[in-house]
Amino acid sequence: MTLKSILFAAVAATALLPGAAFAQTVLKLGHVWPQTEIHAKAAEMFAEDVAKATNGAVKVQVFGGSTLGSDRELVEGLKFGTVDFWVGGAGVLSAASDTAKIFTIHFMINDIDHFKKIYNGPVGTEITERIKKESGYQVVGYWLRGPRWLTTNSAVNGPADLAGRKIRVPDSPVFVKSWQALGAAPTPMNFGEVFTALQQGVIDGQENPLSLILNSKFAEVVKYLVRTEHVFEPIAIVMSAKRLEKLPEDQRKAIVDAANARAKEFAADEVTRGEADFLKQLQAQGMTLIEPDKAAFRAKVEPVVDRDFPSLKPIYKKVVDESVAVVR
Structure with a gap:
């Protein structure tokens, strides 16, 4: 048997193995919270919804409790590829973006209605685009956090x-x-x-x-x-813009949709209902x-x-x- 025929037989045999034809993208998500925290639970929902929307083609692995580093280390890791998503208080982005300093200006946001008006509207979109231009970080969603x-x-x-x-x-x-x-x-x-x-x-x-x-x-x-x-600082779900752009369009859409659907609604409901x-x-x-x-x-x-x-x-x-x- 020639080397060419041996290699062909090996490839053919591999193709018959369960899951061999399934190319899965695994993305790491890091945060610093205990698993009982509202947004830690929302992050798990986000991971589930990405997997469901992509039929398993994208798997988001969640690492909480600072196991992959501090907020600052996680954000820096987005650029180095040691982590693919960071979820945390959006003000941390101010180390890389001047515009991101706006997230933590004290006594700027009056209440939850004002918060939603900003981060679900055109002002929030402008903030997101400016952060991307200044830092290379792409915010894919904002979640409500209590004051x-x-x-x-x-x-x-x-x-x-x-x-x-x-x-x-x-x-x-x-x-x-x-x-x-x-x-x-x-x-x-x-x-x-x-x-x-x-x-x-x-x-x-x-x-x-x-x-x-x-x-x-x-x-x-x-x-x-x-x-x-x-x-009233939003929780931001962030990727490197370059990393996000490397994914197929349908997977990018699945990620953005998942960040702004069930997980976002869960966080908002839990925060609003839970404060008292x-x-x-x-x-x-x-x-x-x-x-x-x-x-x-x-x-x-x-x-x-x-x-x-x-x-x-x-x-x-x-x-x-x-x-x-x-x-x-």
């Missing part, structure tokens, strides 16, 4: 009570500048380190949505829950609720855009103008 609350180990009723307090914030320039304006000592830190840092007194507090405060069991290590509701329940659970676990002077907080951070991020003023104005439209 961020402050949790501390001592009572905070106004900005004066934050003087010198070490507050863990995401690794984002907007968060750092905003909490400096409030008089605190903002301390960027990998989310996976926050519980231990609170427990050991390395930091005096942190800020996050109620769902994450609850599922991260922060009630075990911090006492006060302060209703600042200072940021999350608060009750945290109070039942021993946390003390504080209703602070929000106007005093807002006044302290109001100059931040003009002073520190003037390039954001045009898009910031569009977001604020939409809040007026919602009220009308």
